[in-house]
Amino acid sequence: MRYTRLRSFHAVASAGGFNAAAAAFNISQPTLTAQVGALEDEYGVELFVRRGRRRELSDAGRHLLAITTRLFAEEDEALAFLEQSRELKTGRLSISAVGPFHVTEMLAAFNQAYPGIGLAVKLGNSTEVLDDLFDYKCDVAVLAYIDEDDRLLTIPYRRHPVAVFVRRDHRFATRDSIRLAELEGEPMIVRERGSTTRRAFEEALAVTGAKPRLMMEIGSREAIREAVIHGLGISYVSEAEFVPDQDLKLVRIEEAEVYTYAHVVVLKQRESSRIIKAFLDIVHRARNALDGRGGKP
Amino acid sequence: MRYTRLRSFHAVASAGGFNAAAAAFNISQPTLTAQVGALEDEYGVELFVRRGRRRELSDAGRHLLAITTRLFAEEDEALAFLEQSRELKTGRLSISAVGPFHVTEMLAAFNQAYPGIGLAVKLGNSTEVLDDLFDYKCDVAVLAYIDEDDRLLTIPYRRHPVAVFVRRDHRFATRDSIRLAELEGEPMIVRERGSTTRRAFEEALAVTGAKPRLMMEIGSREAIREAVIHGLGISYVSEAEFVPDQDLKLVRIEEAEVYTYAHVVVLKQRESSRIIKAFLDIVHRARNALDGRGGKP
């Protein structure tokens, strides 16, 4: 109401007449006459002076035009911002993940598709990651295994085989792959309890029945690498996480039954969020691109 | 539409919630929900993030709020300007007048009543003044005599007696007043043809039948004063225009039939203009205040 009147005034004032404004802004001239008239009546102010058959801006009108010019510039800015938001040219997506190795690929794909979106990644264990998700501290979580929780929407993203790695001089070092059974009695350095990789590995071992000798439990991938390099034992790692080293050799597991999984998890509630939808879309596309390369669970 | 949505968004964003905004801005909560929802749908942007039972500003929402804050500040400014215009606290009034002497009084009264209104005075002869009026170059004209023109609204403002003035050593200098008949053969310096004062004076002379000796015609009041001081003759002037001098003496005319008039003239078309109405009102009041003092025609 006030707005419409101001807008009509602005149109007439900047177009230089009622008919001109009507033509320029695709509204009828009587509408403009009515709106401007209402504005003038409401405030008892002469915005236009009748001069023959035309109406020209009065001093008050000129002053008001200066204000409305700024006003509608701000409106344009608001709409421009909304437009660019529509196209996801701005915004931020925060991700909590259990490990950096699963997410970098997704981040790269997403960033390529939406270069304007800021990305924030926070790492933590699975409990922390889930808490972030439920506390709205992140938009997307990347987890290894999933709780069945109907507040969550879970998308299996990909699986990474777990492999054994040994020092160059170990008897496995010349092998391309081994069987789990061969690990019987083998001195082994393992991850902390709760590690996704350890869990997957031990489940597979339990199936096989093989029992390595647990040398030590270390809560850091890097520290385990050092321990292996120093000959304290052999260990395992998700293939994607393995950092090559001249003293180390990665040996696959023949059965290939040991995998860590990456699931993309979001709150069902937020599934319809544009930015989250965009991310999930990228994830699906990446999964499909992986098909046939055996990356899928 | 866009505006209402932005306003609803702004209300919710600045009030910190839908219900809070509904209470603060006296609109119903469903209205706000609908408007904000429409804005989000239209641009596919999440302005608020659902967090439990509340909705909190998203990054995009925060950005938009910054813009809408400026937007509505401009709107407030526009409305404030219109409000103060309603009370005639701003604006400008331009006056064209045939002489400065008639208008100063009005200007003073008007300025006292509406100190915020800028005043512009332009002087000219009666033709120029009327042209300004018809060309909308001025809002109000002050003229001596009037054409009957039904495009014009004319208000008699006041009349000023015309008096004779002479040098101290003139035989009239000891008199308080003279009769027009005494001017027979008297050397006289007169204004240019077209001068209101000359016209009034000569009309009165014609009635009387007296014939002064026209010494010279000078198109400037100041130059005439100098001429009288130098003893070239006597002259006349509207009493209101007379500037006292130790060498000059003003002598009234007994019949007091010689007057110049001041009429306030506006275009009928523009009579309803607030500022013009306000000025005419001041003029009427000043006229009434003059009643009983004999200032009226």
Add this chain to the structure above:
DNA sequence: CCAATAGATAGTTTTTTTCTATGCGTTACA
């Protein structure tokens, strides 16, 4: 677990906005 709270949804009514058709006064031009 219940009551209170924040927000969403459905359906309706009121208000606003906008249109078409037409009238009136000005201006320009033949």
Add this chain to the structure above:
DNA sequence: TGTAACGCATAGAAAAAAACTATCTATTGG
């Protein structure tokens, strides 16, 4: 000096929008 074109005003009707009430759902705090 008519007369056509132009610029705006007015009337009445139609369309769109904004607003409401009532009700529902989900979350949270005691």
